[in-house]
Amino acid sequence: MAEPVRLAVATDGVTKVFGRGGNAVHALRGAFLEVPYGELVMLVGPSGCGKTTLISILAGILDRTEGRCEVLGVDPQAMSQGALTRWRGQNIGFVFQQFNLIPTITVAENVAVPLLLQGQARRRALAAAEAALERVGIADKRHSRPTQLSGGQQQRVAIARALVHEPRFVVCDEPTSALDADNGQLVMELLAEIAVQGDRALVVVTHDSRVFHFADRIVRMDDGRVVDTRTQIADRTARQHSESP
Amino acid sequence: MNQIAIKMLVGDLAKYFGILLGIGFAALLITQQSSIFTGLMSRTFAFVDDTSLPDLWVTDPEVQYLDELEPMQSTALDRVRGVPGVAWAVPMYKSLLRGRLPNGTFRSVIVVGLDDATLIGGPPKMIEGQLGDLRRSDGVILDEVSANTRLNSWSAYDADGKPAKDATRIPMKVGDVLQINDRRAVVVGLCQVSRTFQSQPVIYTTYSRALSYAPPERKQLSLILAKAVHGVDHGELAQRITAATSLRARTKAQMSWDTVMYYVKNTGIVINFGIAVLLGFLVGVAIAGQTFYNFTLDNLRYFGALKAMGGSNWLLLRMVLLQALLAGVVGYGLGVGAAALFGMRVQGTELAFRMTWHIPAISAAAVALICALSSIVSMIKVIRLEPAVVFRG
Numbered sequence A: 001m002a003e004p005v006r007l008a009v010a011t012d013g014v015t016k017v018f019g020r021g022g023n024a025v026h027a028l029r030g031a032f033l034e035v036p037y038g039e040l041v042m043l044v045g046p047s048g049c050g051k052t053t054l055i056s057i058l059a060g061i062l063d064r065t066e067g068r069c070e071v072l073g074v075d076p077q078a079m080s081q082g083a084l085t086r087w088r089g090q091n092i093g094f095v096f097q098q099f100n101l102i103p104t105i106t107v108a109e110n111v112a113v114p115l116l117l118q119g120q121a122r123r124r125a126l127a128a129a130e131a132a133l134e135r136v137g138i139a140d141k142r143h144s145r146p147t148q149l150s151g152g153q154q155q156r157v158a159i160a161r162a163l164v165h166e167p168r169f170v171v172c173d174e175p176t177s178a179l180d181a182d183n184g185q186l187v188m189e190l191l192a193e194i195a196v197q198g199d200r201a202l203v204v205v206t207h208d209s210r211v212f213h214f215a216d217r218i219v220r221m222d223d224g225r226v227v228d229t230r231t232q233i234a235d236r237t238a239r240q241h242s243e244s245p
Numbered sequence B: 001m002n003q004i005a006i007k008m009l010v011g012d013l014a015k016y017f018g019i020l021l022g023i024g025f026a027a028l029l030i031t032q033q034s035s036i037f038t039g040l041m042s043r044t045f046a047f048v049d050d051t052s053l054p055d056l057w058v059t060d061p062e063v064q065y066l067d068e069l070e071p072m073q074s075t076a077l078d079r080v081r082g083v084p085g086v087a088w089a090v091p092m093y094k095s096l097l098r099g100r101l102p103n104g105t106f107r108s109v110i111v112v113g114l115d116d117a118t119l120i121g122g123p124p125k126m127i128e129g130q131l132g133d134l135r136r137s138d139g140v141i142l143d144e145v146s147a148n149t150r151l152n153s154w155s156a157y158d159a160d161g162k163p164a165k166d167a168t169r170i171p172m173k174v175g176d177v178l179q180i181n182d183r184r185a186v187v188v189g190l191c192q193v194s195r196t197f198q199s200q201p202v203i204y205t206t207y208s209r210a211l212s213y214a215p216p217e218r219k220q221l222s223l224i225l226a227k228a229v230h231g232v233d234h235g236e237l238a239q240r241i242t243a244a245t246s247l248r249a250r251t252k253a254q255m256s257w258d259t260v261m262y263y264v265k266n267t268g269i270v271i272n273f274g275i276a277v278l279l280g281f282l283v284g285v286a287i288a289g290q291t292f293y294n295f296t297l298d299n300l301r302y303f304g305a306l307k308a309m310g311g312s313n314w315l316l317l318r319m320v321l322l323q324a325l326l327a328g329v330v331g332y333g334l335g336v337g338a339a340a341l342f343g344m345r346v347q348g349t350e351l352a353f354r355m356t357w358h359i360p361a362i363s364a365a366a367v368a369l370i371c372a373l374s375s376i377v378s379m380i381k382v383i384r385l386e387p388a389v390v391f392r393g
């Protein structure tokens, strides 16, 4: 404990109000969150408590109303629109509940999208995409259409897409909710594996108690606030024990 | 991302065809209607086109267009011949007269009388016989299409004198005799002429014989056809003739234009075709715009994801533009191609169809406008899109 912990995410007092006047919705009422590099943090809490809102702010796709927010050493909101877009393209990985894979292009092309958006040449982007597909174990599906794949396979493609550009911060909103238990486990295993690699931080929003043991930390939210931060240092090993009876 | 944009569009076949249908249909309608309009308008001056030798057409000053000629006094011819720069000038008779067919029915026919000595102004192409055969007694030359259609007789007639039920057409042929204003006319040849706007049969004969068919009048010279001396500007010569004779002298192009403009001004034809073209345009905008917008809406979540993953507004705009452009080019190709095919199919039939290079250019501009209008709503939608929507179901 001699080294100071380096933080990928540091927020304090973040509020978010949607709308104004009588219609105003206070989605966040002063959220505090710190995520060190190399950690997988799960964000849990009742529906409507502000989980999605919080990770949207962290990922730089939504402006906060008040508070302090530093992600990967910068305040996303302080950047110009163009710079923020580029910053997201280079540093953030996204995994969605409904995968959001473009159905009319191949799996490999889908995975290559973050690199293509950065202006990388198609051939190189596709090569990197195939390597990423290799890592999630479905390189053989690279020429298929996303719709020809099972839900679990599609989410693995989405994970490959979220990682292909080596982002340092990955946000996932309910990545296992659309999947059955086995596929959910598999997807979380992949995400957890990546989280422990190097300097990457992950925030995973989930309801799914079956995957809680993959977390380094579980952050509980309620009514726009973070109410409990539990560190569960032993869990990853616990999972490994549970998997090898 | 260009390839991906294209695949997004082409990959959704149903929508893609819908968009192509809209644009293609608009291009087809605009091209086809404009070509038919141009074809019809060309027919109004087909006679000028067919009469290629003279450079200048001289008429009475009151004449506005080719199909309503006010006769001049025969002395006008010598006055035109006297104008410096005129190489030669010949008379022409052209009028609508009443012809009586061998079976007794009457038909309006355009009788064209050619200068007896030179026969200048004859039909562009002979099918049977020769122009010189007009010198034989009572000789006339018929246009072939009319000989087969309007001037035909039937193999059998019923009691009322109507063609019998299964009677076959007997075309008029060389050697047949008809009456024009009760005077004998013997068919000595068949020719090909460009179809005229009013589609009456054309009968060529000599000038003096045409006058003998015509009802007696004080003035009978319908037209003077003149040739400019080599090197003399036709427009200038026309002005000089007008100044010297106070007749109306027009170059070939002017005569054609006068005639077209007469029909444009005095008939509803422009409005009619204009409405059809406008309708094609609106249908194109409606169908293509609607489907394209739907297509964009369907893809909005992907556009949102692209935005979140680092796609700039400008890049997304380029994708939408490229999609619109592709749909436009392919739809245009299909529409104009179909119109051209239609044109080829109706070539040589009653239908007027003439696609000058202007017409595809105009359709291209219209299609470009359709695509611009269709995509602009989509583009606004994409620009306004908040990337945060990616996390909302």
Ligand SMILES: Nc1ncnc2c1ncn2[C@@H]1O[C@H](COP(=O)(O)OP(=O)(O)OP(=O)(O)O)[C@@H](O)[C@H]1O
Residues within 6 Å of the ligand: A018, A019, A025, A026, A027, A045, A046, A047, A048, A049, A050, A051, A052, A053, A054
């Ligand atoms: N764009 C918006 N406009 C208005 N209100 C919004 C908007 N987005 C979210 N909200 C509101 O903010 C609150 C928090 O929403 P959020 O989506 O962050 O909840 P959540 O914790 O992700 O819920 P769930 O578990 O159901 O996904 C909710 O009351 C929601 O209705």
Ligand SMILES: [Mg+2]
Residues within 6 Å of the ligand: A051, A052, A053, A173
């Ligand atoms: Mg949510």
